[in-house]
Amino acid sequence: MLVFILNAGSSSLKYQLMNPTTQNVLASGLVERIGIDGRLVHISNDSKTKLEITMPTHKEAIEKVLETLTTGDTKVIDSIEDIDSIGHRVVHGGEYFSKSVIVDQDVISKLEELIPLAPLHNPANILGMKICMDLMPNKENVAVFDTAFHQTMAPSSYMYALPFEDYEDHGIRKYGFHGTSHSFVSNEAVKLLNKKDSKVIVCHLGNGSSICAVRDGKSIDTSMGLTPLEGLMMGTRSGDIDAGVLSYLMSKKDMNAEEVVNYLNKKSGLLGISGISSDLREIIEAGEQGNERAELCIDMKCKRIKKYICSYAGMLEGVDAICFTAGIGENADLIREKVCSGLEFMGVELDREKNSIRNDENREINTQNSKTKIFVIPTNEEFVIAKDTYSLTKA
Ligand code: ADP
Numbered sequence: 001m002l003v004f005i006l007n008a009g010s011s012s013l014k015y016q017l018m019n020p021t022t023q024n025v026l027a028s029g030l031v032e033r034i035g036i037d038g039r040l041v042h043i044s045n046d047s048k049t050k051l052e053i054t055m056p057t058h059k060e061a062i063e064k065v066l067e068t069l070t071t072g073d074t075k076v077i078d079s080i081e082d083i084d085s086i087g088h089r090v091v092h093g094g095e096y097f098s099k100s101v102i103v104d105q106d107v108i109s110k111l112e113e114l115i116p117l118a119p120l121h122n123p124a125n126i127l128g129m130k131i132c133m134d135l136m137p138n139k140e141n142v143a144v145f146d147t148a149f150h151q152t153m154a155p156s157s158y159m160y161a162l163p164f165e166d167y168e169d170h171g172i173r174k175y176g177f178h179g180t181s182h183s184f185v186s187n188e189a190v191k192l193l194n195k196k197d198s199k200v201i202v203c204h205l206g207n208g209s210s211i212c213a214v215r216d217g218k219s220i221d222t223s224m225g226l227t228p229l230e231g232l233m234m235g236t237r238s239g240d241i242d243a244g245v246l247s248y249l250m251s252k253k254d255m256n257a258e259e260v261v262n263y264l265n266k267k268s269g270l271l272g273i274s275g276i277s278s279d280l281r282e283i284i285e286a287g288e289q290g291n292e293r294a295e296l297c298i299d300m301k302c303k304r305i306k307k308y309i310c311s312y313a314g315m316l317e318g319v320d321a322i323c324f325t326a327g328i329g330e331n332a333d334l335i336r337e338k339v340c341s342g343l344e345f346m347g348v349e350l351d352r353e354k355n356s357i358r359n360d361e362n363r364e365i366n367t368q369n370s371k372t373k374i375f376v377i378p379t380n381e382e383f384v385i386a387k388d389t390y391s392l393t394k395a
Pocket of ligand 1: 205328
C-alpha cells in the first residue's frame with residue numbers, strides 16, 4: 001500500500017510517498033516558484049536532487065513529480081500504478097467536514113463554496129485534486145482537513161461576540177487550524193498517559209503556531225480562529241490584537257483593509273518585533289548577544305503561550321499533560337523552559353536536564369514529582385493524512 005500525499009499551495013507544493021502501515025517514506029519533496037520559473041527539491045534513495053525546470057502551472061509540477069518518482073536515479077516505484085491512493089491536505093473544511101472524506105464532485109463543490117474563508121489555500125487544494133484526478137483517473141483521492149479536528153468545539157467556544165446573523169449569513173466563527181497535528185499529538189499523549197479521561201494541552205509551535213485544549217481526545221478550544229491569524233505570536237503573524245488597532249493603522253499609515261491584513265500576516269510577529277527575522281533560531285542567537293528587541297520578542301512569545309496554557313487549564317478544569325510539538329516546540333528548550341517556569345502552582349515541574357536532551361522520539365521532560373506531565377512529541381501530519389487515506393480507500 002502506497003499513499004501519495006499532496007499539500008498544494010498557491011505557487012508551491014509539498015509531497016511524500018508513504019507506506020501508511022509501516023510509516024516508511026519512500027520519497028518526499030518540495031516544488032516552489034510554480035508559474036514563475038520552477039524549482040524541485042526531491043529526496044529519495046538517501047539523496048537530494050535539485051532541478052530547475054519550467055513549470056507554468058501546477059499540472060506540469062505534478063507531472064514532473066510523478067516522473068521523478070518513476071524514472072532515473074530518483075526512481076522509487078516502477079510506475080504510477082504502484083500508487084494506491086492520494087491524500088490531500090486541505091486547509092479549510094468549514095462546518096461541512098468533521099473528518100476526512102473521499103473526494104467526489106459534491107466535496108469539490110463544497111470546497112469551492114468555502115473559498116471566501118480560505119482564499120489563498122482552498123483554490124490550490126482544489127486544483128491539486130483536479131489535476132490528480134486527471135493524471136491518475138483510476139485512483140481515489142481523500143481530503144484531510146486542517147479544521148476538521150476542531151469541529152467538536154461547543155458554540156460557546158467557537159462563536160465571536162458579533163451579531164448572530166454574521167455567523168448565520170457568513171459563517172463567521174472560530175474554525176481553528178493545525179487539526180491533523182493537534183489530533184496526532186494529543187492521541188500520542190493519551191497513549192503515554194494511559195488514562196481513560198484525559199485533559200491535554202497541545203502547543204504546536206512552528207512558523208505558524210496554535211494551542212489546543214483536548215478533553216478525552218476531542219478539541220474543546222483552540223487559539224486560531226476564522227483564519228490562522230488569531231492567537232499566538234507567530235513568525236510573521238501578530239496573533240491576538242485589539243481590533244481597534246486595524247482602523248487606527250489604516251488611518252495612521254494610509255492603508256486599505258487588504259493592506260492592513262497583509263501587514264498583520266506578513267510583517268508582524270517575531271519579524272516585526274525583532275526587526276531581524278521570522279526564524280526563532282536567529283532571534284535566540286541575537287538575544288544571546290544582548291539584542292534587547294530579540295529578548296523582548298522571546299518574552300512576548302512565551303508570555304502568550306503561557307496565557308493560553310493557563311486559560312485552557314481552567315477550561316479543562318485541570319491538565320494531565322502539556323505537549324510541545326513542531327519546529328520550535330520540538331527543538332527550542334529555551335522556549336519550553338520559559339513557558340513552564342512559574343507554572344509550578346498548577347503542578348507543572350520541568351526537569352531542566354531532560355529538557356535539554358534533543359532527539360526525534362516522544363519524550364517526557366517533567367520531574368518525577370511533577371503532577372502534570374510535560375511531553376515533547378514530534379508531530380507527523382503526513383502520517384495522519386496517509387493513515388486516513390488508507391483507512392478510507394482500502395478495499
Ligand atoms: P512551519 O510552520 O513552517 O512548518 P516548523 O514547524 O518547521 O514551521 O518550525 C519552524 C520554526 O522552528 C522556526 O521559527 C525555526 O527557527 C524554529 N526552530 C527549528 N529548529 C530550532 C531550534 N533548534 N531552536 C529554536 N528554534 C528552532
